[in-house]
Amino acid sequence: MSDFTIYGAGVMGLCVATELMARGASVRLIDPAQSGGAACSWWAGGMLAPFCEFESAEEPVLRHGQAAMDWWQQHTAVTRAGTLVLALGRDRGELARFARRTHGAVAVNGPDIAALEPDLAGRFDQALFFGAEAHLNPRPALAALRAGLQAKGAQFGGDAQGQMIDCRGLAARDVLPDLRGVRGEMLVLRQPEIALARPVRLLHPRVPIYLVPRGDGVFMLGATMIESDRRGVVTARSVLELLSAAYALHPAFGEAEILETGADARPAFPDNLPRIGRVGDRLYANGLYRHGYLLAPAVAQQLADHITNGSRPEFWHETDDQR
């Protein structure tokens, strides 16, 4: 007999299950998908970059994002090496604006860049360094949560029992009509000739493009932001834009192997902030937008606290008929 049944085993559902079990509850997870690729968190970059994200994100992202680094470190490998922010050619003026709208940016020069990332030596003469940021590898992180849950006796699949908790992401649109999809596309490249110690962001007037090192010469290159709920295949244009950025960062990426392409739709509410609430007899947590790994721990903790001691979550959302 489980106390809780969680629908959806992406980053949201796994974090909620982890937090509930830490409070002594028994948990069952139900997800129709057999492989991780059905959750958009499978395709994520895994940057824990609350300071950079603050450029366009609301304040809670900055606040909870910092605690998220410690949370993830308890469950999976987290690399705390900061983020390097670069601008190409004519977009150089964007660096000043980005520094103004973020927190904790340190302006660095050519020799600093060479010291941080030797493979980029001589290619850029100014950049911003956010030393307090981190990154993780999403797929092992999800697998670690899953393994931790299994070790503690969580059930996967089977029949729903107890309180239902909806963590289905965009699939929950049938009960959360405010939810929309924001499409993101990514590639996984292998170029063993280049080593990066940390995520590198390229400022761009339209799309923030980033490369996250995954080790062994493998890089995740992302991500587009398109107001569309279309999932699945990537478009030629998006691949062209992403690869052009990587090539401009270092021409050796022109010779990289493309290991994978992927696209999915991020679940988002109108203010791009998550919500915790109740519809009918089920609780839900949803709307992580592009901040799945940054916000899922805080949302999960708030939901678990609400369940165990009745506290009102910061992200609580009441519909008009519940007020």
Next chain:
Amino acid sequence: MPVFYGTEVASPLMLGTAGYPSPAILAEAFALSGAGIATVSLRREAGHGLGGGQDFLRLVEGLGVRLLPNTAGCHTAREAITTAQMARELLGTDWIKLEVIGATDLLAPDVFALVEAAGELSAQGFKVFPYCTEDLSVCERLLRAGCEVLMPWGAPIGSGLGLAHPQGLRALRAGFAEVPLVVDAGIGLPSHAAAAMEMGFDAVLLNTAVAKAGDPAQMARAMALALEAGRAAHRADPIEPRQMAVPSTPVIGKAFLA
């Protein structure tokens, strides 16, 4: 207030819907801007050719202002015509902001393809709002092609440079006194928008200056105020500049020592 194709709109501000931090901020910016028209790109935002952009269209329709779909990102007349037809079907409007890009670096209009597409779309019953340069002969050809409004650029799209060629814009205003004129693109600051209105332009179309400001809603409000100031100033018939000082209080008859 400006009248386009026989329809009066509520405000001289035409505001774009792309690139805001969130739909909630987009809605707040529109509320504070009082914009009469929202432009919307059918090509990328709606995942053109992919399906799946319905959420965003529904959101933009929810703003409660008249929609002006555009053909942003089209590089040929054929592409622009197809996008316009799709927009008419999806949004149920025959208004179309026609954008055909020539030089990619400047996102400058390809005026030849523009005139060609404007002619064909007008013949198909569209009410075309052409994004053009301030060239008088190009504008003349657009009018002949069936356009009843002209939208010359202030400066390249998204550049925020303001009115790069004010004399050309003044010449256009003087040359087409009866045609509704809109400065489209290049606005960075409220003062740029006010300057266009002071010249006698009927409206201003902008997007990036608001969407990419640190506080989009406050910038939207600032733009609305500037447009109102510029419009009132134009109607108030400004004084002519002159080289010598003119005292605002007459000195004749007063006791003064020279």
